Amino acid sequence: MDMRTKVQPLDKAGLERQSQFRYELRRFLRFGEDAAKAAGVTAVQYHLMLHTQGFPGRDWASIGELAERLQTAPHGVVALVTRGEEAGLVRRQPNEQDGRLVEVHLTAKGRRLVGALAAQHRAQLGALAAVIEAARASAEG
Incomplete structure (x- = not known):
């Protein structure tokens, strides 16, 4: 949103909801x-592994897709993938249709780790979703 756009300041309740959400x-x-x-592993290595699995119908992601999901520059993702390869978490593979496209796949170790970590996150994600829903409901009225 353009910061020059006139928006109404939040009331105290709105600020409380945003504070609770951020918390x-x-x-x-x-x-x-x-x-x-x-x-x-590091949190960003977990995110790298998770995002390789985030695209329907396939079990890999490209460097560009990972850069978008991680909200970082592609060259930073290349370095992260290199470290992930060194740790035995991911492997690169050229795309069969377009050899210029690099696919990032999980190794068996990466699959085990991301599965275990994602399961641990499930309950925490539910709690966060409840806060988001409460904020949405009170914002709507």
């Missing part, structure tokens, strides 16, 4: 950071 979001992210660390 719960940060708690969710912190949970993920701690869970990843306990599993021996």
Whole structure:
């Protein structure tokens, strides 16, 4: 949104909802950071593995898709994938139809880790979804 657009300031209740949302979001992210660390990977390595599985109908993602999902530059994703390969989490593979496209796939170790970590996140995600729904309901009226 363009910051020059005139918007109504939030009332106290709106600020409280945003504060609660940000708090719960940060708690969710912190949970993920701690869970990843306990599993021996970084949070961004977990996100890399998770996003390789985030596209319907396939079990890989391109560098560009990962850059979009991670909200970072493609060259940063290349470095992250290299570190992920060194850790035995992912592997690169050229696309069969377009050899210029690099597919990032999980290894068996990566599949085990992402499955375990995603399962740990399930309950936390439910709590965050409840906060989002409550904020949406009260915003609608």
